[in-house]
Amino acid sequence: MSRAADRLAMIFNHLDRSTVHVAASSTSTQVASYDHTPALRYTLDNDALSPDQRLSYEENGFILIKNLVSEEDIDKFRSAFERICKGEARFPGLVVMRDVAIAKSEFVLDQQAISKLQDFQEDPELFRYCCLPQILKHVQAFTGPNIMAMHTMLINKPPDAGKKTSRHPMHQDLHYFPFRPVDRIVCAWTAMERVDRRNGCLVVLPGTHRGSLKEHDYPEWEGGVNKMYHGIRDYNPDHPRMHLEMEKGDTVLFHPLLIHGSGMNQTQGFRKAISCHYANADCYYIDVKGTTQENIDKEVKEITTKKYGMDAVTFQDTWAFRGRLVQGERTSL
Numbered sequence: 028m029s030r031a032a033d034r035l036a037m038i039f040n041h042l043d044r045s046t047v048h049v050a051a052s053s054t055s056t057q058v059a060s061y062d063h064t065p066a067l068r069y070t071l072d073n074d075a076l077s078p079d080q081r082l083s084y085e086e087n088g089f090i091l092i093k094n095l096v097s098e099e100d101i102d103k104f105r106s107a108f109e110r111i112c113k114g115e116a117r118f119p120g121l122v123v124m125r126d127v128a129i130a131k132s133e134f135v136l137d138q139q140a141i142s143k144l145q146d147f148q149e150d151p152e153l154f155r156y157c158c159l160p161q162i163l164k165h166v167q168a169f170t171g172p173n174i175m176a177m178h179t180m181l182i183n184k185p186p187d188a189g190k191k192t193s194r195h196p197m198h199q200d201l202h203y204f205p206f207r208p209v210d211r212i213v214c215a216w217t218a219m220e221r222v223d224r225r226n227g228c229l230v231v232l233p234g235t236h237r238g239s240l241k242e243h244d245y246p247e248w249e250g251g252v253n254k255m256y257h258g259i260r261d262y263n264p265d266h267p268r269m270h271l272e273m274e275k276g277d278t279v280l281f282h283p284l285l286i287h288g289s290g291m292n293q294t295q296g297f298r299k300a301i302s303c304h305y306a307n308a309d310c311y312y313i314d315v316k317g318t319t320q321e322n323i324d325k326e327v328k329e330i331t332t333k334k335y336g337m338d339a340v341t342f343q344d345t346w347a348f349r350g351r352l353v354q355g356e357r358t359s360l
């Protein structure tokens with residue numbers, strides 16, 4: 028048995044002892060030595076992950092799974108993206124985003140580079156990513172069996188236009204989510220090609236999922252920042268960083284409180300990744316009034332009013348519209 032499996036067995040013993048069905052066989056010395064072992068909080072006991080993966084997620088707030096999505100599927104997602112770029116396909120709700128350096132440029136460009144698709148839940152080909160059985164199998168370890176796909180993105184990080192606007196500031200995804208409980212939400216992010224420090228891979232601060240939701244706002248960047256790309260005002264700059272270099276098909280699953288961002292794309296190619304945020308369908312919406320999320324609530328409402336002319340729609344409603352059941356039963360969200 029691996030060391031991780033031993034430690035898991037210890038944790039389970041500890042949990043057993045804290046219920047009313049105390050195992051009579053445990054000795055007092057064992058109880059003392061396990062006393063401060065934390066319970067597993069971030070993963071569920073449903074055999075979806077190996078003991079090593081569970082412990083790693085509990086400690087670090089993410090796990091990286093090599094080669095989870097086939098090359099063939101990724102190539103199909105790439106073609107679906109290209110059809111959208113070329114204007115050959117359009118889907119209700121789909122948001123096509125351009126980098127601020129391009130959207131705000133006074134020069135007419137031959138190619139209006141698309142930096143991100145958001146909300147592709149009505150594109151059957153791209154949405155197939157969210158339903159891949161090998162992804163859902165892992166996702167269940169965090170959400171449980173009733174799974175909603177809440178947020179979908181295809182990120183096409185452009186070659187930096189010279190103003191460093193291709194960066195994504197350090198943030199926690201929970202800032203954008205008015206639903207809880209937090210530990211029943213997880214993001215799957217799959218590299219559609221090799222991603223490394225040169226083309227702007229994900230950068231994570233391991234273990235920060237054990238902290239709280241921090242205040243987010245626009246970073247004060249000289250070259251400008253993309254709309255709704257809020258960053259954390261003060262995170263510890265000395266916290267160890269990890270650059271997640273990944274190959275095509277590798278997938279990272281991460282907790283919505285994990286502090287992460289992505290670097291500038293210093294190559295000439297668009298760096299592609301596809302992602303979905305999942306939540307347990309039993310999660311419930313919260314009122315964010317009086318919390319750090321008030322600013323994003325306000326900004327989303329401004330967009331729904333200005334862009335869609337829907338002024339009665341709440342921040343919570345925008346999530347209920349976009350969420351799609353991918354496994355089990357749609358209960359609350």
Ligand SMILES: CCCCCCCCCCCCCCCCC(=O)SCCNC(=O)CCNC(=O)[C@H](O)C(C)(C)COP(=O)(O)OP(=O)(O)OC[C@H]1O[C@@H](n2cnc3c(N)ncnc32)[C@H](O)[C@@H]1OP(=O)(O)O
Pocket residue numbers: 122123124125126127130131145178200203252253254255256257327330331334345348
């Ligand atoms: C029922 C549906 C409701 C939809 C609600 C939307 C809510 C979205 C919030 C969800 C986020 C969840 C994220 C969870 C995970 C964490 C993250 O992903 S963090 C990053 C989140 N990023 C975003 O949410 C990107 C949002 N961007 C957009 O929605 C659009 O790009 C847009 C800013 C609304 C612009 O789209 P559109 O209106 O179609 O664009 P234009 O008509 O071309 O321009 C309008 C206006 O906006 C300016 N602009 C365009 N692009 C940018 C940009 N990248 N940065 C800054 N400004 C931009 C453009 O210049 C125009 O400005 P003007 O002054 O009006 O001329």
Ligand SMILES: Nc1ncnc2c1ncn2[C@@H]1O[C@H](COP(=O)(O)OP(=O)(O)OP(=O)(O)O)[C@@H](O)[C@H]1O
Pocket residue numbers: 108109112113138139140141142183297
């Ligand atoms: N408007 C666009 N915005 C952002 N990325 C795009 C856009 N059009 C294509 N892409 C992506 O940019 C990359 C390079 O595009 P490129 O122009 O070489 O190919 P293409 O547009 O797919 O085909 P074509 O050679 O017919 O123009 C491709 O990976 C493609 O997915």
Ligand SMILES: O=C(O)CCC(=O)C(=O)O
Pocket residue numbers: 180182184195200229287288289300
């Ligand atoms: O750069 C990326 O691909 C990820 C950005 C990110 O963290 C996000 O959109 O929430």
Ligand SMILES: [Fe+2]
Pocket residue numbers: 198199200287
């Ligand atoms: Fe993020």
Ligand SMILES: [Mg+2]
Pocket residue numbers: none
């Ligand atoms: Mg082209």
